[in-house]
Amino acid sequence: MTTAALRYDILIAGAGHAGAQSAIALRQRGYQGSIALLGDEADPPYERPPLSKGYLAGDKPFERLLIRPARFWGERDVALLLGRTIVTVDPVAHQVTLGDDGRIDYGTLVWATGGAPRRLVCSGHDLTGVHGVRNRADVDRMIAELPDVTRIVVIGGGYIGLEAAAVLTKLSKHVTVLEAQDRVLARVAGEALSRFYEAEHRAHGVDLRTGVTVDCIEERGGAACGVRLADGHVLACEMVIVGIGIIPAVAPLIAAGAAGTNGVDVDAQCRTTLPDVYAIGDCAAHANSFADGATIRLESVQNANDQANVVAKAQTGAAEDYDAVPWFWSHQYDLKLQTVGLSIGHDATVVRGDPATRSFSVIYLKQGQVRALDCVNATRDYVQGRALVVDRRVIDPALLADTSVPLKAMT
Ligand code: FAD
16 A cells, blocks of 8 residues: 655755755745755754864764754744655656655755765775765764774865864874875865965874875775875875765756756756756756856855745745855864855966965956955955955955955955
């Protein structure tokens, strides 16, 4: 006997940042229909950024990561369906099937599933002691192993790898960071910022190596015991952390016929090519005006929240296009990086302030226009620079570099 499918007016797939904000924004905007927030993790929605920062360090208990207290969802009449995975989507029947054979009908489906850590393709990638950093379970596994670990190899010099390296170094672990490109943060920042962070990590005792290719993970007794480099050198370690990006979790949507190559394609209101199916957050490939209209995915809390708000508006009769200013942050040691705008495609940079003081900004220009700022311990530049990015101001680079003139005086 088959049981009847549940039905919700809005089914949100993925109970992370974007999914949670969708439900919050829908109710805030007075949406009266039924809402389910379904996710494959066991916990109510929580903040991911602390996973590579305060939570890994042991400074922030999990309860402080919750996006809302657990009771919030019931109080807002949002059905929280946790520990459940959507495996197929039938866009004609407006129905999803779950890994546990359940089925749920929807009026509108909001796809907010983020992504899974990209894995190494070499041998040993799945050994005990090899970790991705995406969810609470990943980090809890790492924390449980840490007492028996003295040497850690971090593969990937992006924000997550570097944040983890900073925390683990402070926990007195011997950390090696391996980056395949010739500088860290190459995908997201300019050279000045990369070189600054490389120097900081080395000054804190991290063995940071760039231009290094990994051959495989070495095994002893079923667990990782070293990382073999392409040149044959082996770095002995008890733990390997892999931070080489994510694969968007969109397989069920793509199998259902949604357009998308890197994630799932969405229009300006986050609609996929499937009827009544939206996609938001890390998995949504959208044309971004701050990237000159290029189709990109943004992996940030800002993007997750703002796209969720766009969907809530569309569902409550106040449709508007997504055009939010991108922003991001990263904490490493006592360095607070705040980024506004997108530096993609910049053709010039201005360093404002002296990196040696550990308080400075890198300003990215394209055809003379201010396009983005990376501000290190320089919150005033971050706040005041936003308007320059929004207006694409053309400002003499010598003036931008002059720290005696506040950026707000240039708007
Ligand atoms: P997620 O928050 O990942 O939520 C997606 C949820 O969907 C997950 O729970 C996933 O398990 C679930 N799911 C996937 N597939 C299915 C399925 N088929 N069925 C049911 N559920 C499914 N951003 C910043 O702006 N600043 C930072 O400092 C920062 N630091 C970060 C540090 C770490 C360690 C990580 C991992 C991310 C960090 N980010 C940061 C990025 C930010 O957390 C993400 O951009 C944000 O979480 C994206 O939200 P999302 O809802 O798209 O995806």
